Amino acid sequence: MGPTRRKRRLGRYMKAVRQQASPELKPEQVADLAQTTRQTVTRMEAGAALPRIHLFAAILNVIGATDEQRAQATRLWEIADADTTTIEHGDLPLKYRAFRMDESEAIRERTLNTVVVPGMLQIPAYAAAIWSAARNRIQHLDYEERAVAERRDRQSLLYREENPLQLHSLIDEAALRRMIGGPAVMIEQLDHLLAMSARPTVTIQVLPFEIGAYDAMSGPVTLLGFPEDDEPDTAYLEYVFGGESVEDVDAVAALTAIWEELADTAPTAEESAAIIRSIRDAVRAR
Structure with a gap:
């Protein structure tokens, strides 16, 4: 799947959190600490890929996201993850x-x-x-x-x-x-x-x-x-x-x-x- 607006939104947010919470950490360092590849981190921040939720949580831990930032990032991840599904209008899916x-x-x-x-x-x-x-x-x-x-x-x-x-x-x-x-x-x-x-x-x-x-x-x-x-x-x-x-x-x-x-x-x-x-x-x- 190519980049989409919702993945790009998530990527921009995650990059901003990393630069604010841990400005000394570069994508390759985040990748090492989260036990993933540099490409995974850079593609996520570019809005080109969406990591699985467990890896995403690990990245949030590594960059030192606050509880508020973690909650917002998780909401954005859930929305990006729903990118290719159809919806039912009941109860604001x-x-x-x-x-x-x-x-x-x-x-x-x-x-x-x-x-x-x-x-x-x-x-x-x-x-x-x-x-x-x-x-x-x-x-x-x-x-x-x-x-x-x-x-x-x-x-x-x-x-x-x-x-x-x-x-x-x-x-x-x-x-x-x-x-x-x-x-x-x-x-x-x-x-x-x-x-x-x-x-x-x-x-x-x-x-x-x-x-x-x-x-x-x-x-x-x-x-x-x-x-x-x-x-x-x-x-x-x-x-x-x-x-x-x-x-x-x-x-x-x-x-x-x-x-x-x-x-x-x-x-x-x-x-x-x-x-x-x-x-x-x-x-x-x-």
Whole structure:
């Protein structure tokens, strides 16, 4: 497996801990004391490899990590170890937490949603209605409440004081006309979209019925962009029972091309706001 963002994050953290806690120790000395090879240590710090957990714990001992540093490093190792698995969304599984961590470090998020409003733009009542509909599949009694809280936590990225997340969402008209939660909830949700679209860091475009079929209609797509010049964009694809992070450069490029073509085809943000108002007014008139 080639380097991934989560392995690189872990590697940067481990290198920083080593240089802070034991600045006199070089990678080859760490390797000798941990009874491994220099290549293993340097590849870990470069984000190119992930040592087994017992060796990882030995390296932490050798470099003199504090309890707090050890706990953070272990969390990062667990997330990196989950790099190629798919997830189930129940109870914020490891892979989804990995996506959330990536999202928290991103400066740009582009979404394509064909069935529901993207999570970043959902109001609590709308999110609750979605999770309520999944109650037969999800066994946790309090999951609806916890899922709504998780949505709120994600959305805080749009309001952070420094470098708020730049969000550009493409939303199919079908998602705006689906009466999730009933008319009152939909009116509030559509009003929220209009309010959010007025923010300088949020762009919303509607994909109207008139454009017909388009690629990637099968499910939600999220594209994340990061501040580092050497960090490529990543993607996250959602399914009924979970999701999958995509870091393959060619696959992400293909998804990006699809998104950009749709953004070019869709009505402008101003025209899209007018469409949203029209749908809202039609719901009110019922």
